[in-house]
Amino acid sequence: MKVVKTIAEVREQVRQWRAEGLTVGFVPTMGYLHEGHASLIDASCRDNDRTVVSDFVNPMQFSPNEDLESYPRDLERDSALAEAHGCDMIFNPEPEEMYHENFSSFVDMTVLTEELCGLSRPIHFRGVCTVVSKLFNIVKPDRAYFGKKDAQQLAVIRHMVDDLNMDIEIIGCPIIRESDGLAKSSRNTYLNDEERKAALVLSQAVEIGKSAVKNGITDCAEILSEMKVKIESEPLARIDYVKIVDAETIQQIEKIDRPALCAMAVYIGKTRLIDNFFTEDI
Helix, strand or coil: CEEECCHHHHHHHHHHHHHCCCCEEEEEECCCCCHHHHHHHHHHHHHCCEEEEEECCCHHHCCCCCCCCCCCCCHHHHHHHHHHCCCCEEECCCHHHHCCCCCCCCCCCCCCCCCCHHHHCCCHHHHHHHHHHHHHHHHCCCEEEEECCCHHHHHHHHHHHHHCCCCCEEEEECCCECCCCCECCHHHHHCCHHHHHHCHHHHHHHHHHHHHHHCCCCEHHHHHHHHHHHHHCCCCEEEEEEEEEECCCCCECCECCCCEEEEEEEEECCEEEEEEEEHHHC
C-alpha cells in the first residue's frame, strides 16, 4: 500500500490503474480510522479492483469555535488499519496541497444544508461539498463510499453529484456500532468514562424511535417526544436537535408517509455526537 502526499502522485497512480483497465473505489475520511471506516474500505474492495482512502482533516468544514486543532490524528494507525482491509493507496495531503494561497472557489448548496447540522454548523457543508468535489476531481473514482451515520452529508453528496453531473456512483453503508450500541465515531475518543456511559442515550433513543415506527406510529411529534424524554433523562446530555425529515430533501415532515430520516445531534459534556435511523432500513 502506498501513502502519498501530493495530488500529482494520486493522479499518476490512478492513470496507471486506468491504463490496466482497473476500476477505482474511493473512501473519503478525516482519518483516525475505526471499524466504521473499515467497513467502507471493505465495501470498496469488494466492488472495485483498487481502493483509495483520503486521510485529510479538512479545515474548511470547521467553524472557528470547533475542534480543528484537537481533532484526533494518527496516520501510522490509520495506515495499518487501511492496509489490513485491502486499501491500495492513502492520500494524506497537507492543507496547503489542497488549498493554495489564493484559493477562492467553493461548492455550495441550498435547501438540503439548511436543516439539521446545517443550522448549528452554517459553514460546514460548504466545506464538505468543496473538499469532496476536489477529491472526486483528483481521484476520479468509479464509486465513492460514505457511512449512513453522517446521513445529511450522504444526502448532500448524492444531490451534489446529481446536480453537477458527476460520473460517480455514491454508495451509502450501514452505521457500525460498539457492542453496547454507541455509533462508532472518531469523536468518541473525547469522552471520559462517565460521558461514555452517558452517550448510550443516543442509541437508546434511536431504538425507541424505531420501535415507535415499527408499532405503526406515523405522527412525527409523538415519536420525537418519546425520544426526547429518553435523552433528557440523562443529566450529561444536551440536545442540539432531534428531528424527522424527508430522507431525500432533508425538510421536516409531520407524518411518516414517505421514506424518512430521524436524526439527532446531542452534546455529551462538550462533545457533539450524532446518530440516526432511516425508516426504510427498519
